[in-house]
Amino acid sequence: MLRVRRIYDDALPVNKEELRQVKEILRSRFSVTDEKEIESIGEKLRNPFKQRFRTILFVAESVKERVDGFAILLHEPLLSFTYLDWIAITAKRASSGIGSVLYERVRQESAALKVKGLFFECLPDSETFCSEPEILQENSARLRFYEQYGARPIVNTAYETPINPDDSCAPFLVYDGLENKKPPSKTFVRKAVRAVLERKYSDICSPEYVDTVVSSFNDDPVQLRPFLYVKPEVASNTVESRSTEQIAVVVNDRHDIHHINDKGYVESPVRVRSILKELDKSGLFVQIKPRHYANHHLHPVHTSDLVGYLKNACADMPEGKSLYPYIFPIRNKMRPPKEKSVLAGYYCIDTFTPINRNAYPAARRAVDCALTAADEVLNGRRIAYALVRPPGHHAESGAFGGFCYFNNSAVAAHYLSGYGRTVVLDIDYHHGNGTQEIFYRRDDVLTISIHGHPSFAYPYFSGFEEEKGEGEGEGFNLNIPLPESVDGVKYRRALQKVLERVEAFNPAFLVVALGLDPAKGDPTGTWSLLAKDFQENGKMIGALGLPTIVIQEGGYKTRTLGINAMRFFKGLSLAIQRWADSRHPVKSKIQGIAYRYEVEEADLERVAKLASRTGFFSAEEVDVAVELVQERLEKGDASGYNFIIAEHYGRLVSYTCYGAIPCTQSGHDLYWIVVHPDYQGRGVGKSILKETEHAIRSGGGERIYADTSQRLQYASTRAFYENNGYLQVSLLPDFYGPDDGKVVYCKNLLKQ
CATH class of the missing domain: 3.40.630.30 (Gcn5-related N-acetyltransferase (GNAT))
Incomplete structure (x- = not known):
């Protein structure tokens, strides 16, 4: 199955490997290409306006991480045109139809960007401009292909004038109006041609040459060559709508075994079902089966003592029984208590998170889901969602509590930090004390939490504004405690503040610990956010344009849970796509x-x-x-x-x-x-x-x-x-x- 994927950067391991293959295709198929131009592709993706063009790279894959072809599209948003810089297929796949798939994807992208037209160069099919018979046939085949879409060379200009008088076979400038059948205006084309010559060919085109070529466009509108290969009525000007990249959702397939029937235990299986019901109706998500990950992914985040205790204590519990701690001793690592109910308090931070037979397997599978979502982003997706329970952000390195056993967000963040700087943005109503504690002395993971003030909100003893990290981690923990009464407007003011800190950190990845308990009427919170507020929050976060992993935390009002989740992802997805389609300079100067x-x-x-x-x-x-x-x-x-x-x-x-x-x-x-x-x-x-x-x-x-x-x-x-x-x-x-x-x-x- 052929997949066309956009590569946004050269930071992810999968992107680095596929970019290497793109360069090899260029070297093998276009041997005269300047090596500096080949090596600059990654930099152009990182710094899209260095050439004053935004570089958009598509790769065609038939097997994971094997590139069979690629297309590079340049976007000029101010002048409103796109320019197809390269389209190339490996020699082995030259007649496989991949070129058609890539060109159609380029047209879809151009149409979605609402440009006035798509330009590109194509070598001439006329003996007047090219005296080499062996390549005329190949050039004719290319131009025949493009004519199927209504794309034809612009005529009556000096664009075909060789830069050096001794050169031959200078290219035609081809115009594809996409769904517009009318030729473009002289003014528009002149601006586009000047931009291409001065930016793309600045090292070989003299100012005099550029002026000569630009001024040669005198027809208004410009004239396109008549159809030579395809009947005009056969040419297709239609452009299929660009499909939105689906969000990978990884559902904990063992979450429902962890079902506590005790009175007041709101962390129930219906939470996942409520959310999944809304997601399934949207068509925006594709379900990914969770993969199993070894325990060594847990150990950098949680102590082996805690992992071992949870595994053994849960296995020892009779079916249908729960053990709650009733005493919390001063922890002495050399002398842990032996009584089971007391030992539970040694590892737990509250009185309402029980040990039972299914807590460990459910929590362990949630970790697998978080890591699967992280790998989906490492493999090129922009958004992945781990829909899990039990949640995780209250679990510390050596303690569990707050319905949380393992810190799913922290495990994913640590995993991603091996590939680049990572932010954990916790937007649950309750402070993510576990995430803070785990990364408190680290500067490669920035932890941020917006939550109810600990003077009235669980976990009460952490989440104060002055807690900013220690040692190397000083300045890399940010708490925004808010008052008991908060609506959407007040929340967005706080969110804007933390997003500025995220931008200053300049991360490679964003982990969102998604709590839906800021919602109006949530039984564990006091705020009043509505569905429209969750959508606005998603938009603000998505505007960062970062590869994003969302991991479910709290949210207990099941009647609105699914709607609020869906609205959040709608805002997040639209904003990330808008970021990808637009010029996005840094919004603010560096502070601090x-x-x-x-x-x-x-x-x-x-x-x-x-x-x-x-x-x-x-x-x-x-x-x-x-x-x-x-x-x-x-x-x-x-x-x-x-x-x-x-x-x-x-x-x-x-x-x-x-x-x-x-x-x-x-x-x-x-x-x-x-x-x-x-x-x-x-x-x-x-x-x-x-x-x-x-x-x-x-x-x-x-x-x-x-x-x-x-x-x-x-x-x-x-x-x-x-x-x-x-x-x-x-x-x-x-x-x-x-x-x-x-x-x-x-x-x-x-x-x-």
Whole structure:
């Protein structure tokens, strides 16, 4: 079965592997393609507007993780057009129809983006433009294929003019109006052609060539070549609607064995049935069977003592009986109690979470569901939902409680953290004390909880605003305790605050611990959120555009449970799709940057990693950066090197190295300014540069010099200096190598 999948980034392991195969297809099928262009695909996905186009990559898979073909579509949202950059099939699958499937997917995407037209290049099928008979037949076949969709070359222009006079077979510019049969206007096409030539071909097209080609579009509307291969009435202009990617839902198929009939026990099997009933009607979900995962996935999150206790204690309980703790001793790891009811209190944090025969197998299967959902996202899905009970966010590393035995969200988050920075966003009415405790000393998982204030809401002893993490985890735990009375508007104010913190953390994955107990009338809560509020919350979270795993936590008003869940996922799904379809710059500047002015021993390794991560510096240059840190550590001020280190919640995100220029009265050199790629374009570089200038001015400095390469790769660096008031004062041609000059900038600090 052929599957066409969009790849959003090169961060996920599956995406890295499939992107590697895409590059190999390009190398094998288009051997003349510049290697730099091939290697830049991943960067274009990460930084979609570096070329001022948004890069959209589709891969065709017939077997999991085997790429049989791909298409790269460029989207220009301001001018409202798309450009098919590449479409290629492996040699073994060349006649399999994969090209048709990919092109139809490209048309669907273009139509969904509501562009005015789709452009692409196709080699000519006419001897007038190409004198190589062996390829004319192949070119004719391609143009015949595109004519089936009404796509034809634009004629009466100079687009086919070779860039170099000795070249031949310059391509036609082909236009596909999608569902619009009318030719486009001259003004629109001129803007689109200029954008393509100046951005995609900037390294080979001179300004004069671009002006000549653009001005050659004189027909208004432009003229399309008459149909040569297909009768006009046969050509299909219709575009099928793009199908919404289904959300993977992993249901705990053993949840109903955990059925406590005791009075007041609201965590019942009807909860899952109520939600599933609404999901099944929507068509938005596809059920995935949970897979089994070994216990070693539990051990980084829960102590072996707790895991062993739950397994053995549950197995020892008679069928239909429950054991509740009635005493909670001060825990002494060397002397655990032996009496069963007392031992339950040793591991439990409350009096209403029982031990019974089916608690362990049900909770263990919920962990499998959470990990299955995580793997679905690692394999390329944007949203996966673990619909589980019992819930998990109250379970700590060594204790259970709050209806929770194992912390499903924490297990999934730890698993995902091996592939990238992860956020757990807990939107249950009750504080996720277990998740907080598990990650409290870690900086690779940001934990956030919006909940009822512990002065009145379970678990009472955690969830205060001042609990922000410890050690390496300081600043990576955020609690937003809210008052007893909260409606949708008040809730969204709090949610907006935490989403800004999520964006600043710049995670690879988002785990949402979904509590539906903020709903109006929930028996365990006091808030009054309605179905429309859950949808708005989903929209706000989905606007982050992150690969998202949703794991069910609380929510006990079964009459509205399914509706509220469905509305949340409707908002989440629509917002993520809207994010994928739109230009999405960072919404806010980075807040919370802390500066220090002395290097530490740990900075030797941190500076090396940061400089390497940027991709701008050679291995030799990285070694030099580390040597300067070492000199500062050994010699202090006598080294002549001063540093400013910028950290964001303990993470090194930028640094500068500067020093006085010997034999000058007040000149200083800016030797290094480095910004982590995750923080570029977010005001960090400008901020640390201002901090550096202030330090130099405070020390009596009057001028600061900075130099960089003349190469195209450093165009953004030169623009950065110029945008911050630096003037070019000299250019040393061929300083670093042939055609690689040294550009020197200066800023007079006294004139600021």
